[in-house]
Amino acid sequence: MNTESLFETYRSRLLGLAYRLLGSRSDAEDVVQDAWLRWHQADRSAIRDAEAWLVTATTRLGIDRLRLVRNERENYPGPWLPEPLTVDTSPTPESRADIGSQVSLAFLSLLERLGPEERAAFLLKEVFDYDYAQVAELIGHSEANCRQMVHRARQRVQAERPRFEVEPDTHRRLLERFMYATQAGDRAAIMQLLHANATLVSDGGGKVTATIRPLQGSDRIADLFWALSRRAGDELKTRIGSVNGEPALMRWYQGRLHSITTITIEDDRIAQVLSVLNPDKLPASG
Template identity: 65%
Template sequence: MNAETTFETHRPRLFALSYRLLGSRSDAEDVVQDTWLRWQQTDRSGIRDAEAWLVTAATRLGIDRLRAARVQREHYIGPWLPEPTEIDESPTPEHATEVAEQVSLAFLAVLERLGPEERAAFLLKEAFDYDYAQIAPLLGQSEANCRQMVHRARERVQAGRPRFDVAPENHRRLLERFMHAARRGDQPAIAALLREDARLVSDGGGKVAAVIRPLLGAVRIARLFWAAYRRQDPAITWRMGAVNGEPAILRYRDGRLTAVMVAISDGEQISELFTLANPDKLGLGVTAQDGGASW
């Protein structure tokens, strides 16, 4: 195969890795493009394993970009949440399951708690089934260090996820009940659907009104939705859909998508809510005046 055909064969894998590493569609596309430029410019006569070379290049470029992004995010207004690759208004169960595996917005938000190399090691091991002998030279670390990084990352990720698997239909039904309760401003019903120590993270990016710090506690979160209900705008409608394959609440204003919400739950109560309202990440380009108040 020529250079372009070889690269295109591996492009989907490179994008999948870069997106999971960075949580940004546009940044992942940039990493894949930079990997292509390096591949094009390198002497490939001595490369025996094209996939290994490309994955190594993409991972190292991704780690560098993630480090730079984290410095930039220190000036971001409010919490930073990942950018979705797919928002589906009418998802089918089969497609949702296929897309959601390891790319759910909630899962990517949990990965934000990991350091760049720790995140790369964890993803290569858990999502792409690389062994430690492959990961070590790729990251320039010993196998022992990679094992420790993956072990620490696994513990931190598991701490932020449900302790047992939740059937997708149960999670969806719970989120739908939450949507109905929030839409009518029913504080007791909202609080009952949340764990007592529930957490709400909202990303408006300074472009629309949003909670600029994580909101903790079922009662406080219920009050927020009650306050939003009291300011109710008749132009706003809510519906269920999917974001990156996982069940999500989609909010529209005059038919335009203004926010999406995903959650982590045990199937009976919600432990974390993630609201994305930054129009740049939703591909909308609306102004703060257009966007209205966020959750």
């Protein structure tokens, strides 16, 4: 198998790793391209395991890139949310069934709280199922140190993840009810769907109007959607699509994709609303 064909065999795995590390499709694609350049220039006669070499290169390049972008994200105008990897405006039942192979924006947002190497160790162990000896070799730390990093990361992530998994059909039905309530500007119906202490985070990137800090409380979130429905009227079109394989609200304004919104659910109510409005993170059309 030639150099390019061998690389292409592993490209989707490398992109999945880089994306989970960085929470940005564009940054992940840059990292994979850098890995390709290194692979192209490497002495392959000295490489015994191509997959291990490529995963190591991608992991270390991803860690380096994450250190750089973390400073940018700290100075980002308003909250920073992950850039979707896949946006499907008209998902089929088959594509919706693939939810488990993707990664939610909420999960990626949790990973932002981990340090670069801690995040890499956690993903390699918990998502990509490498053992600790392999993780240690991939990121260049001792096995004991990797165990500590994964343990700390697991504790932090589990403390903030929903306690129970929600069936995809249940998730979709609750999202549909939320869609109809927000379209109608029905404040009472919106509040009924939300936890009393629900949180909304919206990312406008300083490019479009968005909340500049997270909103806490069902009443404040309901007020926001009530005001939005009154201001936009019939010009705001909404339907269910999917983001990274997860059901999402897609909103169009004057024919352009305006935002995508995903939710997390606790005790049959919406605990978190994440809205990406930054046009740089959205497809130009859908």
